[in-house]
Amino acid sequence: MSKVKTNNLLTPAQAAKDLGISVATLRKYSLIVERTTENSKYFERNSQNNRLYTQKNIEDFKEMVKLSHGPKMTLETSAAQIYPTTDxxxxxxxxxxxxxxxxxxxxxxxxxxxxxxxxxxxxxxxxxxxxxxxxxxxxxxxxxxxxxxxxxxxxxxxxxxxxxxxxxxxxxxxxxxxxxxxxxxx
The missing domain is CATH 1.10.287 (Helix Hairpins)
Known part of the structure; x- marks a missing residue:
């Protein structure tokens, strides 16, 4: 797999490496975001149906994890604060x-x-x-x-x-x- 970014999209392995987490943890974060936004196609996908991530997605994940460390916060509640939900x-x-x-x-x-x-x-x-x-x-x-x-x-x-x-x-x-x-x- 090439480590070159195509159209500013990162593969799950590249995004996980940038975040310093495993691909499985990245998948968990992605599922939380998709549930929160009620949009199973929130992230771009490649021809193999793997999620692709933008730099903005990486920054949002970092903010989500940071917020989840606050008192009485979970990844889900912090995701709800960061990601737009259905109006x-x-x-x-x-x-x-x-x-x-x-x-x-x-x-x-x-x-x-x-x-x-x-x-x-x-x-x-x-x-x-x-x-x-x-x-x-x-x-x-x-x-x-x-x-x-x-x-x-x-x-x-x-x-x-x-x-x-x-x-x-x-x-x-x-x-x-x-x-x-x-x-x-x-």
Missing amino acids: AKDKTETKQSDEITELQTTVSKLESENKKRELKIKDLQEELADVQKSKEELQVELDTLKQQAEEKIENNDPKKDENIKERVNEKVNDDKKGHWWNRFMG
Whole structure:
């Protein structure tokens, strides 16, 4: 491995040497920084996915270690003082954005359900119109049969009277089988 710095980026071995620590300890510091910043890609990486460090990173690590030696301080608490954390404003904006997205989804679902209900209402209205038309046709036929019955009574023809009663009974029984609410509920 070359000891030449490329684009002012240091390999983990070079950064550890500059800090006077092991590569494993440098990795530990890096993980603390990534957790604190909530950014797993805080450090640049090479093609082998190894972290690369700037001189500013080295200075920040030194400050983090120095602060951690203070009373009631840990590496984590000192990292929180040095490294930027996610702003509360960013969290609020993200939360609001999530809520807006959720509301838009809910509105879309409600609009979809409303369209389905409107189609169902339209279908039911058409079915009701068909049933009303059938009822009117049956009423016309019943009126015709009643008129024929009255004429037969006037003519005093008993055979015709029985024939009309049979036709009326057939219509009533057919009507009971196919009543509109039976078709609607079925």
